[in-house]
Amino acid sequence: MSKALNKLRGRFSGDMGEMMKEFSSSIDIDKEMIPEDIWGNQAHVLMLAKKGIIEKKDAKKILKALEKAKEDFLKGKFMLNEELEDVHMNVEAYVTELIGEDAGGKIHTARSRNDQVLTDTRLHLRARVIEVEEHIIHLQKTFVSIAKKSTEKVMPGYTHTQQAQPITLGFWATAYASILNRDLERLRKAYENINRSPLGACALAGTSFAIDRRLTARLLGFDDVIEHSLDAISSRDFIIETLGALAILSSNLSRLSEELILFSTNEFGILELSDEYTTGSSIMPQKKNPDFAELSRGMTGYIYGALMQLLVTLKALPLGYNRDFQEDRVLLWKSINRVKMMLSALNGTLSTAKFKEERMRELAGGNYSTATELANYLVREEKLPFRKSHEITAKVVKELYCKKKDFEDLKLTKNILEKHDIDISLKELKNLLDPENAVRLNHSLGSTSPKEVERMIKELTANTIDAKEEIRKRQERINKAKKLTEKMIKSEKCLD
Amino acid sequence: MSKALNKLRGRFSGDMGEMMKEFSSSIDIDKEMIPEDIWGNQAHVLMLAKKGIIEKKDAKKILKALEKAKEDFLKGKFMLNEELEDVHMNVEAYVTELIGEDAGGKIHTARSRNDQVLTDTRLHLRARVIEVEEHIIHLQKTFVSIAKKSTEKVMPGYTHTQQAQPITLGFWATAYASILNRDLERLRKAYENINRSPLGACALAGTSFAIDRRLTARLLGFDDVIEHSLDAISSRDFIIETLGALAILSSNLSRLSEELILFSTNEFGILELSDEYTTGSSIMPQKKNPDFAELSRGMTGYIYGALMQLLVTLKALPLGYNRDFQEDRVLLWKSINRVKMMLSALNGTLSTAKFKEERMRELAGGNYSTATELANYLVREEKLPFRKSHEITAKVVKELYCKKKDFEDLKLTKNILEKHDIDISLKELKNLLDPENAVRLNHSLGSTSPKEVERMIKELTANTIDAKEEIRKRQERINKAKKLTEKMIKSEKCLD
Amino acid sequence: MSKALNKLRGRFSGDMGEMMKEFSSSIDIDKEMIPEDIWGNQAHVLMLAKKGIIEKKDAKKILKALEKAKEDFLKGKFMLNEELEDVHMNVEAYVTELIGEDAGGKIHTARSRNDQVLTDTRLHLRARVIEVEEHIIHLQKTFVSIAKKSTEKVMPGYTHTQQAQPITLGFWATAYASILNRDLERLRKAYENINRSPLGACALAGTSFAIDRRLTARLLGFDDVIEHSLDAISSRDFIIETLGALAILSSNLSRLSEELILFSTNEFGILELSDEYTTGSSIMPQKKNPDFAELSRGMTGYIYGALMQLLVTLKALPLGYNRDFQEDRVLLWKSINRVKMMLSALNGTLSTAKFKEERMRELAGGNYSTATELANYLVREEKLPFRKSHEITAKVVKELYCKKKDFEDLKLTKNILEKHDIDISLKELKNLLDPENAVRLNHSLGSTSPKEVERMIKELTANTIDAKEEIRKRQERINKAKKLTEKMIKSEKCLD
């Protein structure tokens, strides 16, 4: 079958060394795109026939052979030949082997490998992006389901990794669900950029054949055509934009990972991870290591590195196809796999973990974390300027701290306040300094009060439903296009 | 005035060393945000008064003092005090100095530095992003205006930096205009994420004061509120997303820079840069160096580095405010300045350069660049399978090449074709192999034919008008909000 | 004075716009290199005169003018002129203004801006690298001094941020001292690469003047010449190598920062930071935030970004000088400042902090952290295969854990062991499971036993002395060269 390649090479008399073959082959990178390559071929051939660029009888032969290739691929019988350099040549050679060169040799009319590889990449990438989105939604649901059960469960809120103000577990969980909403939004926007057809841009200049680019775009479920042929061939911003969205997502997941690791330390003791999502140690049998959270945190570097790789590859590259582009998918598919694994791992870790309410409450009330409420009270009830109330509160805390006491010692707190001419009843003070009450008091938009969190849960749930529906519609469009392609292949008249 | 800071520090008895002060001060980074900080203060105070959280008479005093601060700033009389650590404390201290602590001390009620710095950052960033968009549009216009004059001027189209097929200068220029469209799109999307109000998220948990976050958002011209307080305080994805869009933009600009550098080499000789946008050499007086294109290419590294900086800073950072965030704006403002400079420099370089038509035509026709057309002809007219026609064309080229001839030698070409049983008249052959004709023949959607390029020019022009209009609307919204703020400040009743 | 620049521009009739001037000016980046530029000029002129390339009387005039420029610079009276683009032209113009063009116009003989800017950069960078090394040594000393006092103070050793085995504070502190040793080593190696003279490489091809490159190298204290002129002009690996070393250093410092932040949380409670190196909060007056450790952690992104910037700038750049290089120092000097600040901040934070021994001991003994010792005992005394002993230990721990007991409950532990046919006296068991004893038992090379740590302290101290001595020698060589230059300038005969 290697004749095909030799023909392709045409003018060349020399021969590449073994290592160089591996070097210049993209098969290893692209093999998962074979189904897309076949689909792309089908759409292209249907269009060629419909436009009379190739004869219908040839088209039918090719379409039949493609169908066979697809079946063989699904059965695992379509073996790739490294000699043929890339998946496109493999598919073409497969077809040509089956039906001879007279028909098979027509498949590549009015096309180039340049627009072909981009068509496959965009088809494959859009499917993978949807998978990532589905994983995000899954994790969001886990957060929302945690939140629902815990709008009143106080836990410490941190700034500088120091206990700052009491919050609730529900508030914490909805924060992540809210963050992930924007990750979804970014991927949705990236999808728009991905889902445009480059097919027909040919080598870089379009073609003199009377092709119908909108038809192939429709058959392949693309939302639009990326019109300008040179732009279509030269640009990779749809990949960088996707990797950029994944990098931001992974930065968010690395932060979640870090918090899960911190919370599950013996010292914080807020979180107990399940056996399933932790591992032991070869020398220290008692440990429960948060391996999946750590792996997720560690994988962040991989995604950042992938983004950097492509940005570097693109830097100062002239327009037109350049072989540098062979590197553009190397880390892309693996990055997507990794992101999906991170999302699964964190979802599993989180949904099987137990939050320890007693410890959360203990920490939520410690470290004078309700001082803000005291300061606010002084503004509200004593009509002090904020800076003044802040100053007094600071002095109260300092005195308690020096005496190694905390707000639990209400009487002492009351006494100190009196020194600053603040008179407040013990009952009121207790109320004020209680973390559960403090989270309830914060009732501004987006704040900790159970009411606000419940409202946000409703909104987040609605968002999730919208996001799923939006994804469903996209998938439907893809499926419709697939069916249309199949229908046209089967129909006798379709090619007329 | 340093009393203010000492009060802020409250509990601390120790003293920071000189170097540490510099280390922990963000004034140098944030000083350009003073106008935004003042506006943010105005909106906040108006809301506090309207909601009865502070008294109207205090609000009026503060608003007057803020007006004075603004005037002094515009006159260059508002000097920043490093001792006060950040611009927020500087503004507050300025106000307090003017009207005393009784009123001034109330300005920070129901707010925290955490939501304040983010408010300023978002206000400032949205203005800067609009500037970048305007610069992009400017460059697009230059490309379109080049294109208009040159839909028929052939030039070489490259793949692998090797002459591949003839294109036209108009086709080349519209490619960049088309590429820049997506850069605009990305920045517009980033703007949506930027232009949401974090004000009122306070330290992380919201507040127990009955604030109206939607009111301050409206007064500041934000499109929406970023609701969840912990999300609002912890997230920086609006910055990374912007830097990501700038990184992709700069990758595109680096490619343009590279092409301008290549085209203006003596060897390519396609482009003559103007004296204005080139410089001489200290030891080689005759040179005309494409410095601005090189500087633009070089600055790409800066933008990539900035993106990487922020991604790294965010990695594994727990939620809540962390002082690591002080680094988030360090390269941001400078990156935006740089991108604007790149866009200006390339626009200037391009709009003052001369494309050398004769040389372009010479290169466009060389290197057997119309072989594709010959191959396509054989498919179309001789009904050969594409692979077969490709094979024959390859042999023709090889023979010409070995004989050191090219397509100019029509007779020889005809003779060689005859050996492969292809009969074609000299006239037809001439027509086929002429680059000007070849670009005309490619008439598929988005291809090189003057008609197609003219159509794309119209579309691109319409896009540009739309983009400008969209930006104008955004600016109008901002201006309206500014006026509303001013009106409320002036109106006696506004605070009721 | 702008005539000088206009002359330089020579052939150019056009004029650059204001913004472009800023864009193409490197003055802002390079102004701190003026002293080095003057020194470089002195050495160059001395050599030119000595080799008879310029006349002695001219040389003397120039040297006198350079001396004046230096004095004026030190007095702050040497104002830079943006119009002159770079510091080299500023210095030359300063000299020419003083002594006229007849003599001043000779200073640039047998030289180019290309080798000149690299000479200045290398001279400046070597001085800055030494400063960083000194800061590292300072931090190492702090670690060693902590270690000396705490070879017996147990603290928890972590893997997966989970308590794993008891270690000592001395062991922890010596780990960092040991890590920093390699950072020193890397900078020392980078220094070797930096400290080579490019002067005389001229534009790229060397020169036809009979210059003596080894003489200028000696006068400037370079260890060697970077010989190949094209290599000398084109390469920036000495900068990337330095930034690479700084990036690794900052990764290590980010890890230290993270541990300081963790240890000083209320939850870990191992470390109490001083007021001096923490700050309060505007709304939560009681907090002691580890701002300097956080800032250091955050700055890591800056250094990584700087490394990435330069790598990107260099990617695919043809040899020879390219204006892209103007960006090569933009983040370099600031990165060095930042690294010095990180080292100072962490040194200050660490040297003023208190480690809480009681809490360290409590955590060191918790979480069954001495299980390893029990397993090792079973291997040693009971002759069990390690995997078997591990299995039994794991079962013991599991039973204790299920019963919510720990090793403190010696009797229960003994009973469980008996079930596995292990007979061990309570006394022996106590001994085995005591963390202080466990750290003593680990006596292998580089382990936790006080003896080993003391030995390592001695070695680290010796290393530090060696490192300081090595730096002293380098500085001495630099000073000697400075004096030699000055002596030659003063001596009448020197130029013969």
Added chain:
Amino acid sequence: MSKALNKLRGRFSGDMGEMMKEFSSSIDIDKEMIPEDIWGNQAHVLMLAKKGIIEKKDAKKILKALEKAKEDFLKGKFMLNEELEDVHMNVEAYVTELIGEDAGGKIHTARSRNDQVLTDTRLHLRARVIEVEEHIIHLQKTFVSIAKKSTEKVMPGYTHTQQAQPITLGFWATAYASILNRDLERLRKAYENINRSPLGACALAGTSFAIDRRLTARLLGFDDVIEHSLDAISSRDFIIETLGALAILSSNLSRLSEELILFSTNEFGILELSDEYTTGSSIMPQKKNPDFAELSRGMTGYIYGALMQLLVTLKALPLGYNRDFQEDRVLLWKSINRVKMMLSALNGTLSTAKFKEERMRELAGGNYSTATELANYLVREEKLPFRKSHEITAKVVKELYCKKKDFEDLKLTKNILEKHDIDISLKELKNLLDPENAVRLNHSLGSTSPKEVERMIKELTANTIDAKEEIRKRQERINKAKKLTEKMIKSEKCLD
């Protein structure tokens, strides 16, 4: 065999999902380290026996089983079991399966997976680094061999990608050989850091067994021990340093790639690449695309990305083992493969390419590239100040340029010079402006004159011999250690 793993997991009742298994398995990454893992095991067991920690009869059994494992591995009969998570557990399980748990269970005494994986990584990495060094030397030789034949063949030297001064092909080739010298140097330094033994650091704290770390280090051919156990376990700077050296190397190779691509354009026409190292095009049969140079340029992004990955992974990671480390080798091995491929590809491309002397000469003499020589002449012979001579030369060039003439027009040049009161004979002028002469005139250290280049060739050849010898010695040390291990295994008495 999965019992082994279950035992390892000990305490855990839960079960990991299928995907999670893949996620947490490092087998795919580490499988190429099996030979090193076996060697590490051998050395460890020999030491344990020698120190009496395990019995000699057990040691002998284990050693025999390890020998069998090695043989089976070489025969491809050692199949890895994903269930066992990593290669270490696979080897141990293989041994245990063969000889039972009584002996096999002792192999992991006084060791942890933490020090084991690092031992394997360092052993493997040092071998791979040597391979890279050998490839560099190979490429250097190619450059030197090109240089030898072309010290007099002029070609254009570029700055700003504009012809600047004539150089020779020999000068150009030696520049790269010289650049690569520092790449070699950096890898050699990285090797020093790599080749130190972490074995015996155990989990993090060392061990209470009386192990001999220096013995295992010697048996494994390590130059030294990395002493501090916590440092040894926590640090990955030896990997980042290596990746840093590879990133700089790849930046240099990307520059070479770029020049090869430029030089082989039709427009430059300096270089003709061989068929072997170029490929054709599917639609444009006549093209000779510099694919291997492009692939090499594109791979640069991969290496940069790998460096960034690891730096990010390390950022803010607490000391001790963290599962994030599983990512540390993911891109490492592949980066090394890529760098080797880049070096091979460029070596092949270069050594089979033809430099076109006529075209090189034509370009070398064009663009007034010998203006510098004219300016230098005026300084030397006419005693003009450099700035003055520069000014005159600039005017001469300008006038020629306006009249569309060049230096070939000697008479006109002479006339113009006369207008500036410069009298110079035609013969002298011809001599001066001839590129071949110009390169000869530049005779300063490291300049273009054939004499200088010949001298540098000698030095570079000597360097290469030294580098090879140095590598040979390192390999010899490794082989000696291997033999020592084998000898000890065979010798009956060795274990005494």
